[in-house]
Amino acid sequence: MRTLQEYARIVNDRLAQIPEITPEGSAGIGKLPGLLSASMRYSLSAGGKRLRPCMLLAAVELLGGSVEDALDFACAVEMIHTYSLIHDDLPGMDDDTLRRGRPTNHVVFGEGQAILAGDGLLNCAFETMLAQASCRLDRAADSLLAMREIATGSGVTGMIAGQVLDLWCEREKTGGEAELECIQYGKTACMFIYPLRAAGRLCRATEAQMEALTAYGRAFGLLFQATDDLLDVVGTVEDMGKTLGKDARSGKLTCISAYGVDGTRALVERLHAEAVRALDSFGPDADFFRALADDMVGRTK
């Protein structure tokens, strides 16, 4: 299996070629060929680590599949993740002005255009998967089941449900551990679980493999979020590229507000153990995924 950096390079190379998000891609809309693609690319190229698409590709290789066949599904996952950040940062939502060390999309392009850039990325994720799938109609059923996993993860019982609960708890200044778990499962874990499950569908994984990927995705996703919450308190702006301490100041529901710093450190250890245990059946082939979980814990040390 490759390194995270190698997978990220493959994803970035492909993202740069997807016609709808190249400068030439939105030709034919009058005097304005570039604004939509520019606003989508602005956030898409903001220097994320491409963790979710890389994990999808690594899972495909773990299961004996081909990176090339899965690549547009991986890019779609990154587009969906990026759209969710753009909309999350909007004044009507979290009202954030800094993301990955740069002004957020609506600060640069205006609120209306940022809404459309997000809509465009979500729609384009499906356009991209469907374009790839249309080239491989002999594998149409696998593609369809993979797309369905991704749509479920980003959907109204997954990521969007988490966003709704998060927004509501913040507005009503309410919520406890039960709400926190639902929010972090929906907003964060689902976009790890379901892309991994999509990899499983593309490779016709067994039910046992699907369950292992799901368990790892859940534990890793919650670990990722707990680590993020912890670093909002113990990290530095340079490391994180975003406004720090904001969660605490805004009274936002986080692992810190629910469990405190020490409780969150204990949770991080527990989720790490859970993630690693979920990989047992894959043996040493899954070292890529073990290392990811280790790195996550390492950032908080």
Add this chain to the structure above:
Amino acid sequence: MRTLQEYARIVNDRLAQIPEITPEGSAGIGKLPGLLSASMRYSLSAGGKRLRPCMLLAAVELLGGSVEDALDFACAVEMIHTYSLIHDDLPGMDDDTLRRGRPTNHVVFGEGQAILAGDGLLNCAFETMLAQASCRLDRAADSLLAMREIATGSGVTGMIAGQVLDLWCEREKTGGEAELECIQYGKTACMFIYPLRAAGRLCRATEAQMEALTAYGRAFGLLFQATDDLLDVVGTVEDMGKTLGKDARSGKLTCISAYGVDGTRALVERLHAEAVRALDSFGPDADFFRALADDMVGRTK
């Protein structure tokens, strides 16, 4: 073939059953089971005529296909149309407070929740199509090509491109006939053309049939928009269920601003003739679609 009202009843019955948008559908997100589905249903059940999904179903029957197999694709088209209205009405976009005679989504649920209701409907459209397609894996290739048509219509070279250009022209107080044509093609015509093309894919239409559906969809969509622009000037609030004369006051680019009332009436006649001509090869079987075009012109008389 059935009447528009019969198709609309079929669509409404099915929309009421789609699990993600029933009150029980978003269970499992803490104390907040109903808010997301309620906000999606609020706009989805605001009393639209279901024109786009009905036309998809009618095209399926015209081509000898089964309404049952196409029904979730039709519902998806209505969800996409509805999401686009919710986002279009947002303060960062058109800032409308009245739609189909009721307060707009963000007026009732707040801006953040309205953004998420729109996101939810767009994502749910794909969830719904993929769920249906997963039950018919023997027809996976047809489903996939149909979904691709719909995604293209609502996408970054279709509907969203039109929205971007519209927003930009309004903000910059610019644009002429060329921009107007692009906006109305993207924002309005694409969501007629591509659902009709999706019907064609589901029924394995011939290339000649696909071209006829495309030509009709384009002419009908532009006719629909020209009629709408005309009624904004010559219609009544009761007929339209929305604020009238707003386009003119806001200096928005419309058929009226570009061609005047008489010029728009002439355009309506021309587009009607074009729509009807596109149906020639289907013979009397296409009377449903002829009647739709006739009705559109009739509203302006």
